[in-house]
Amino acid sequence: MLETLGKQAKAASRALMGVTQLEKEWALTALADALEARSEEILAANREDVERFVAKGGSAAMTDRLTLTKERIAGMADGVRKVRDLPDPVGEVLGMTKRPNGLVIGKKRVPLGVVGIIYEARPNVTVDAAALCLKTANACILRGGSEAISSNRMVVSVIADALSSVGFPAHAVQLVDDTSRETASRMMRLNGYIDVLIPRGGKGLIRSVVENASVPVIETGAGNCHVYVEASADLAMGVDILRNAKVSRPSVCNAAETLLVDEAVAAAFLPMAAEALAPWKVELRGCPRTCAILPGIKAAEEADWDTEYNDYILAVKVVDGIEEAISHINCHSTGHSETIVTNAYQKANQFLDRVDSAAVYVNASTRFTDGFEFGFGAEIGISTQKLHARGPMGLNELTTTKYIIYGDGQIRE
Amino acid sequence: MLETLGKQAKAASRALMGVTQLEKEWALTALADALEARSEEILAANREDVERFVAKGGSAAMTDRLTLTKERIAGMADGVRKVRDLPDPVGEVLGMTKRPNGLVIGKKRVPLGVVGIIYEARPNVTVDAAALCLKTANACILRGGSEAISSNRMVVSVIADALSSVGFPAHAVQLVDDTSRETASRMMRLNGYIDVLIPRGGKGLIRSVVENASVPVIETGAGNCHVYVEASADLAMGVDILRNAKVSRPSVCNAAETLLVDEAVAAAFLPMAAEALAPWKVELRGCPRTCAILPGIKAAEEADWDTEYNDYILAVKVVDGIEEAISHINCHSTGHSETIVTNAYQKANQFLDRVDSAAVYVNASTRFTDGFEFGFGAEIGISTQKLHARGPMGLNELTTTKYIIYGDGQIRE
Numbered sequence: 045m046l047e048t049l050g051k052q053a054k055a056a057s058r059a060l061m062g063v064t065q066l067e068k069e070w071a072l073t074a075l076a077d078a079l080e081a082r083s084e085e086i087l088a089a090n091r092e093d094v095e096r097f098v099a100k101g102g103s104a105a106m107t108d109r110l111t112l113t114k115e116r117i118a119g120m121a122d123g124v125r126k127v128r129d130l131p132d133p134v135g136e137v138l139g140m141t142k143r144p145n146g147l148v149i150g151k152k153r154v155p156l157g158v159v160g161i162i163y164e165a166r167p168n169v170t171v172d173a174a175a176l177c178l179k180t181a182n183a184c185i186l187r188g189g190s191e192a193i194s195s196n197r198m199v200v201s202v203i204a205d206a207l208s209s210v211g212f213p214a215h216a217v218q219l220v221d222d223t224s225r226e227t228a229s230r231m232m233r234l235n236g237y238i239d240v241l242i243p244r245g246g247k248g249l250i251r252s253v254v255e256n257a258s259v260p261v262i263e264t265g266a267g268n269c270h271v272y273v274e275a276s277a278d279l280a281m282g283v284d285i286l287r288n289a290k291v292s293r294p295s296v297c298n299a300a301e302t303l304l305v306d307e308a309v310a311a312a313f314l315p316m317a318a319e320a321l322a323p324w325k326v327e328l329r330g331c332p333r334t335c336a337i338l339p340g341i342k343a344a345e346e347a348d349w350d351t352e353y354n355d356y357i358l359a360v361k362v363v364d365g366i367e368e369a370i371s372h373i374n375c376h377s378t379g380h381s382e383t384i385v386t387n388a389y390q391k392a393n394q395f396l397d398r399v400d401s402a403a404v405y406v407n408a409s410t411r412f413t414d415g416f417e418f419g420f421g422a423e424i425g426i427s428t429q430k431l432h433a434r435g436p437m438g439l440n441e442l443t444t445t446k447y448i449i450y451g452d453g454q455i456r457e
Numbered sequence: 458m459l460e461t462l463g464k465q466a467k468a469a470s471r472a473l474m475g476v477t478q479l480e481k482e483w484a485l486t487a488l489a490d491a492l493e494a495r496s497e498e499i500l501a502a503n504r505e506d507v508e509r510f511v512a513k514g515g516s517a518a519m520t521d522r523l524t525l526t527k528e529r530i531a532g533m534a535d536g537v538r539k540v541r542d543l544p545d546p547v548g549e550v551l552g553m554t555k556r557p558n559g560l561v562i563g564k565k566r567v568p569l570g571v572v573g574i575i576y577e578a579r580p581n582v583t584v585d586a587a588a589l590c591l592k593t594a595n596a597c598i599l600r601g602g603s604e605a606i607s608s609n610r611m612v613v614s615v616i617a618d619a620l621s622s623v624g625f626p627a628h629a630v631q632l633v634d635d636t637s638r639e640t641a642s643r644m645m646r647l648n649g650y651i652d653v654l655i656p657r658g659g660k661g662l663i664r665s666v667v668e669n670a671s672v673p674v675i676e677t678g679a680g681n682c683h684v685y686v687e688a689s690a691d692l693a694m695g696v697d698i699l700r701n702a703k704v705s706r707p708s709v710c711n712a713a714e715t716l717l718v719d720e721a722v723a724a725a726f727l728p729m730a731a732e733a734l735a736p737w738k739v740e741l742r743g744c745p746r747t748c749a750i751l752p753g754i755k756a757a758e759e760a761d762w763d764t765e766y767n768d769y770i771l772a773v774k775v776v777d778g779i780e781e782a783i784s785h786i787n788c789h790s791t792g793h794s795e796t797i798v799t800n801a802y803q804k805a806n807q808f809l810d811r812v813d814s815a816a817v818y819v820n821a822s823t824r825f826t827d828g829f830e831f832g833f834g835a836e837i838g839i840s841t842q843k844l845h846a847r848g849p850m851g852l853n854e855l856t857t858t859k860y861i862i863y864g865d866g867q868i869r870e
Contacts, residue, residue: 058787061811141832147821149831156843157813235667239843254648258668260676260844281866288868374471396861398474400570408560408864417869418562418860419554430569430652430857431673432845444843447831448809451821453694455701456830 045222046230049185050237052215053158057183059213060155065132071178071212072128076121078206079171079199083117089198090167097191109166110191120171127175130421133440134181137448148450153443155181157239160231162187162253164245167195173244174203174217176424180442183216185238187231190223197221232257239444240432244425247352262433262441264425267297267380268352269410272369272395274386275306279313281407282385283320288409289383291324295354297426298381298413302349302359304369307333310362314338317360326356333362349376366391370398377401379428381410402428402435458635459643462598463650465628466571470596472626473568478545484591484625485541489534491619492584492612496530502611503580510604522579523604533584540588543834546853547594550861561863566856568594570652573644575600575666577658580608586657587616587630589837593855596629598651600644603636610634645670652857653845657838660765675846675854677838680710680793681765682823685782685808687799688719692726694820695798696733701822702796704737708767710839711794711826715762715772717782720746723775727751730773739769746775762789779804783811790814792841794823815841815848 063071079086090112097110133153140150159182161173170186177184188196196219204214220227232241232253241261243253254263271289273282289300305313314337318328328334329344341360348359349372363369366384373382383405384395392406403413413436415423420438427433433441476484492499503525510523546566553563572595574586583599590597601609609632617627633640645654645666654674656666667676684702686695702713718726727750731741741747742757754773761772762785776782779797786795796818797808805819816826826849828836833851840846846854 058784058811058813061813143830143832147825154813255671260674260842262844263673278866284866284868288870292869371471398471400471400474400567401859403860403862405862406864408862408867409869411869412560412862412867413860417556419556429673431675434857435860444847446814447816447826447848449816449818449821449825451819453691453697454821454825455697456705456822456824457701 046220046227046234047237049218049220050158050234053183053185053218054237056213056215057155057157060181060183060216063181063212065134067210067212068132068179068181069128071207071210072124072175074206074210075175075178075203076124076128078202078209079117079121079124082202083114086117086195086198086202087112087114089194092194093167093192102191112167112195116168120168123168123172124175127179127422130179130439132179133443138445145454146452147454150448150450151445152448153440154446156442156444157182158237159184159442160187160234160238160241160259161185162228162231162241162243162245162249164189164249167192167199169244170196170199170219171203173424174200176422176439176442178216180439182442183213183218185218185220185231187220187223187228193221193223229256232259235259242425262425262427262431262437263429264427265297266352266378266428267299267426268302268350268376268378269298269300269380270302270304270373270377270382271300271410272304272373272382272384273306273309273313274366274369274384274388274391275308276388276391277309277313277385278387279309279316282313283316285383285385285407285409286317287320289411290321290326290358291356292409292411294356296411297352298410299354300358300410301351301353302361302376304361304363304372306369307362307364310334311337314360321358324356326358329357329359331361334360337362352378366394370395374398374400380426381405381413383408383410402426459633459640459647460650462631462633463571463647466596466598466631467650469626469628470568470570473594473596473629476594476625478547480623480625481545481592481594482541484620484623485537485588487619487623488588488591488616489537489541491615491622492530492534492537495615496527499530499608499611499615500525500527502607505607506580506605515604525580525608529581533581536581536585537588540592540835543592543852545592546856551858558867559865560867563861563863564858565861566853567859569855569857570595571650572597572855573600573647573651573654573672574598575641575644575654575656575658575662577602577662580605580612582657583609583612583632584616586837587613589835589852589855591629593852595855596626596631598631598633598644600633600636600641606634606636642669645672648672655838675838675840675844675850676842677840678710679765679791679841680712680839681715681763681789681791682711682713682793683715683717683786683790683795684713684823685717685786685795685797686719686722686726687779687782687797687801687804688721689801689804690722690726690798691800692722692729695726696729698796698798698820698822699730700733702824703734703739703771704769705822705824707769709824710765711823712767713771713823714764714766715774715789717774717776717785719782720775720777723747724750727773734771737769739771742770742772744774747773750775765791779807783808787811787813793839794818794826796821796823815839
């Protein structure tokens with residue numbers, strides 16, 4: 045069954061290699077229009093999911109994430125149109141050289157082929173992932189969570205119909221109908237059919253994919269991000285950046301989890317920071333030097349330095365200087381986003397050079413690590429690994445390259 | 458023990474993030490000089506390997522591959538100096554943009570970190586891999602074959618001494634001393650220490666790595682390459698390209714394994730091809746239409762279309778035209794290298810567009826798929842997967858990128 049999906053996806057991806065930019069734009073328009081035109085069917089399917097979820101005792105917050113409305117469907121359709129209007133990366137030639145023997149060698153951006161995406165909960169991810177893959181001429185195999193299975197089935201059937209209506213292969217977008225763990229595990233080992241697998245979801249899902257997959261994977265998401273206030277920092281700017289990085293949206297991966305502050309300014313900065321975070325009742329967990337300056341806060345344990353709280357909690361450590369800060373970050377970070385607040389030219393450069401994370405900032409909030417904020421116009425996830433893509437992934441990261449070589453009879457030797 | 462190697466490699470890779478291009482050049486010079494200065498020690502260690510291998514009944518060809526001589530060591534040292542003199546990719550900024558909010562976002566080429574390499578037999582790979590990793594400021598963990606263990610130990614100890622002598626971390630290049638399969642398997646799952654694992658060797662090794670690794674892997678090497686002679690081809694050129702692709706070095710991955718020929722020219726071309734390959738006693742295995750034109754050759758079985766012979770054997774199939782040729786290739790190829798011989802503009806473009814392989818040629822031999830032939834000046838392997846690197850991998854492919862972001866107090870929202 046999964047093999048059938050794989051074969052169909054592979055065949056669809058071959059057909060997509062021949063489509064033009066205009067044809068992809070027509071397909072995405074048809075897809076967006078169909079979502080709106082058939083919103084009643086989608087809403088009806090979604091009601092089944094919501095009722096089942098509520099009956100099982102799902103939380104109000106999760107129920108809200110699962111629930112579609114006419115407006116939310118319109119928002120999904122608009123998202124598809126925005127993806128449609130982005131520049132098309134496919135077909136770009138990234139340089140062409142002539143070799144001494146006359147061979148002309150070019151490197152051309154082409155689709156990945158078949159992209160597998162394993163994700164959780166929200167049905168809008170189904171539409172978003174399908175649109176990004178279609179824009180880059182990839183076929184996709186989507187495996188959503190069991191909570192949204194009725195919505196996902198209906199959405200994918202609407203997408204397939206829309207694609208067929210403009211002559212696109214309906215199998216370009218397929219859903220794994222079976223949401224069991226066993227099927228997910230088999231999907232992770234569908235070598236020969238899936239070119240790249242991208243997990244989008246919580247830590248458990250990502251760990252499971254990394255541990256079990258034999259197809260190439262892009263690891264996404266985990267973010268234990270640091271704000272480092274260096275001795276020369278503008279302390280008011282440090283407070284603004286820390287507050288923004290910690291409390292503007294604590295549940296996301298680019299939120300800060302640890303504050304590092306130079307000893308020289310700790311006594312001045314820490315009380316300012318504590319006061320700024322007080323309205324959000326942020327729980328501080330400090331190293332001994334921090335606790336000496338802010339008596340009454342909780343003492344940090346070793347595990348705190350490695351924890352992505354995703355909550356109103358902040359670990360705080362006083363460091364001797366930039367060397368200790370960099371080595372603490374490189375030791376404990378997940379390699380997502382880190383920022384230094386400083387006015388010292390050399391310290392800024394040192395931090396940019398030697399911190400080993402996907403996005404390294406000077407004097408700005410870590411919250412900017414995001415495909416939209418970086419100007420990509422889209423985001424398929426944030427890679428925390430070093431192969432292929434690192435940091436926010438836009439359309440370019442859904443492509444690979446191939447060498448195209450023009451000869452006139454060259455043979456070797 | 459492997460964890461210790463991992464920790465040491467990680468620490469070394471942090472230190473390497475701070476080295477300059479000049480310092481890397483000094484280190485590579487010291488390394489090359491040390492190989493020559495201590496060649497007697499290396500030769501003595503190599504004699505142990507060779508004696509053990511011969512006593513175990515190793516073949517003459519394999520013994521030759523394992524054996525070092527003073528000249529071969531000088532060649533290895535020269536290889537290191539060539540790598541030293543290549544342009545340094547590390548630190549290049551691949552574009553920098555200013556966002557509406559004033560953030561300046563750059564994408565900078567940086568080392569991968571720790572590269573694991575699992576390889577077989579020849580001790581020269583040890584030096585080659587170490588030099589490429591040092592040039593790109595990566596630490597490496599090398600796991601060679603048991604046959605060359607004495608040579609590898611001595612070579613890595615010479616390298617470590619040379620690195621120490623110029624103030625480089627000796628752990629930048631480490632050897633896995635234990636050549637058991639269990640240790641190799643554990644190396645494939647050394648997440649948190651190894652950033653990228655590259656297997657260099659035969660099919661069995663690569664399959665085992667792909668199946669078992671949980672660290673990111675670059676799959677290399679398998680090559681079921683095709684030569685397609687299209688109806689409009691210059692048949693003499695077709696013969697030259699086929700002969701070069703098949704017999705100039707049949708044991709390598711960019712050698713051709715299957716000939717496809719259009720029906721319109723099959724009766725003319727196949728006898729020419731058979732005659733051209735006769736001096737090398739190439740065994741032909743044909744489809745029924747081929748056998749009708751070349752009576753007496755062996756009939757191909759279904760498995761032949763999927764076989765990388767690495768030998769003087771060629772599968773031959775007559776096709777109806779380019780559609781069948783492209784679909785045969787996309788179905789049976791390993792995605793390495795394919796060539797069309799044609800004089801038809803449209804056919805050339807169709808082949809370049811729709812064949813889904815790392816290197817797609819018009820009117821040239823597949824044997825050119827090679828880092829040196831492509832002008833990279835080095836090669837760490839040939840990737841047949843689509844993530845990160847596709848086709849010959851040079852120094853650029855041993856790097857990743859990170860985003861460096863310059864702000865002046867920006868916060869989000």
